[in-house]
Amino acid sequence: GNSVTQMEGPVTLSEEAFLTINCTYTATGYPSLFWYVQYPGEGLQLLLKATKADDKGSNKGFEATYRKETTSFHLEKGSVQVSDSAVYFCALRTTKKDSGYSTLTFGKGTMLLVSP
Amino acid sequence: DSGVTQTPKHLITATGQRVTLRCSPRSGDLSVYWYQQSLDQGLQFLIQYYNGEERAKGNILERFSAQQFPDLHSELNLSSLELGDSALYFCASSVGSGTGLLVVPTGELFFGEGSRLTVL
Numbered sequence: 001g002n003s004v005t006q007m008e009g010p011v012t013l014s015e016e017a018f019l020t021i022n023c024t025y026t027a028t029g030y031p032s033l034f035w036y037v038q039y040p041g042e043g044l045q046l047l048l049k050a051t052k053a054d055d056k057g058s059n060k061g062f063e064a065t066y067r068k069e070t071t072s073f074h075l076e077k078g079s080v081q082v083s084d085s086a087v088y089f090c091a092l093r094t095t096k097k098d099s100g101y102s103t104l105t106f107g108k109g110t111m112l113l114v115s116p
Numbered sequence: 117d118s119g120v121t122q123t124p125k126h127l128i129t130a131t132g133q134r135v136t137l138r139c140s141p142r143s144g145d146l147s148v149y150w151y152q153q154s155l156d157q158g159l160q161f162l163i164q165y166y167n168g169e170e171r172a173k174g175n176i177l178e179r180f181s182a183q184q185f186p187d188l189h190s191e192l193n194l195s196s197l198e199l200g201d202s203a204l205y206f207c208a209s210s211v212g213s214g215t216g217l218l219v220v221p222t223g224e225l226f227f228g229e230g231s232r233l234t235v236l
Contacts, residue, residue: 034224043118043206043227044159089159103172104149104225108158 002027004090004107012113013080021075021110023064023090031092033057033066033073038087038109047075047088085114119143122207122228130236134195137231141188141209147171148190149210149225150182154203165190197235204230 007022025031032051036044048057053068064075073090090107119142129135141148150162152175161174165184176182179197184190194201208225 041229043120043229044208044225045118045227046224049224104161106151106159106161 002031002092002094002103002105004092004105006088006090006107006110009087009109009111010113011110012115015082015114015116016079017114019075019077019080019084019112021088021090021112023073023075023107025071025073025090025092027071027092027094027105029094030068031094033064034091034093034104035062035064035073035075036089036091036106038089040086044089080112080114082114082116085112087111118226118228120207120209120226120228122205122231124231125229126232126234128234128236129197131197131199133197133235134193135197135233137192137194137205137207137233139190139192139207139209139228141190141207142226145209145211145226146188147210148184148188149208150176150190150192151206151208152203153206153230159206162192194233197233199235202233202235204232206230 003026005024034049035047037047038044048059050057050066053066056065062077064073087109089109091104093102093104095102121140123138146167149164152160162176163182164172168184179195182192206227208227210225
């Protein structure tokens with residue numbers, strides 16, 4: 001079945017540090033990949049996505065590249081801010097050819113804590 | 117604001133009781149998803165509805181049920197509650213996920229702020 005594995009947190013960084021959150025996946029076919037972010041007390045919201053191999057998704061200074069050969073979609077940011085403190089979820093979507101139905105599978109989430 | 121509304125935001129109840137969580141999707145979204153988030157299990161997919169019909173089931177217990185009404189709002193019913201059911205329950209909506217020409221699988225889900233259930 002489909003699965004997403006993320007590095008365990010919390011990841012603790014100082015402001016302006018470089019961020020990497022690892023994500024690897026197992027899926028049949030060619031899934032689309034996503035990063036969602038959950039700020040304290042809020043629901044999840046889409047951060048970025050990539051729909052095919054070698055695509056790079058980017059938003060708010062965050063980037064992730066769809067690496068089919070390593071089945072990875074690592075999230076990076078060059079300089080984190082205190083406001084980036086949140087839980088980050090990697091997810092994949094697969095679509096069944098016969099029904100067109102899509103499922104979205106999430107990783108367990110990685111908490112990021114950024115201190116001033 | 118995602119446009120997805122969930123009520124109640126917080127709920128405290130006792131073991132053996134039954135509760136109903138309500139979700140109003142974004143205007144125009146036909147798909148509604150329910151997820152359970154707990155510290156040990158992470159974000160678990162429970163069930164999905166599309167335009168009133170059940171489309172997929174995940175790790176949903178038999179004690180739990182859901183439905184989507186003609187006005188597209190959805191309710192998640194949790195019965196015979198146990199301590200382990202304490203969690204944050206999220207509803208999400210999206211435009212697509214149907215069949216034939218109606219499929220618009222954008223993959224982007226819009227989440228509500230969740231309903232926090234505490235079972236004592």
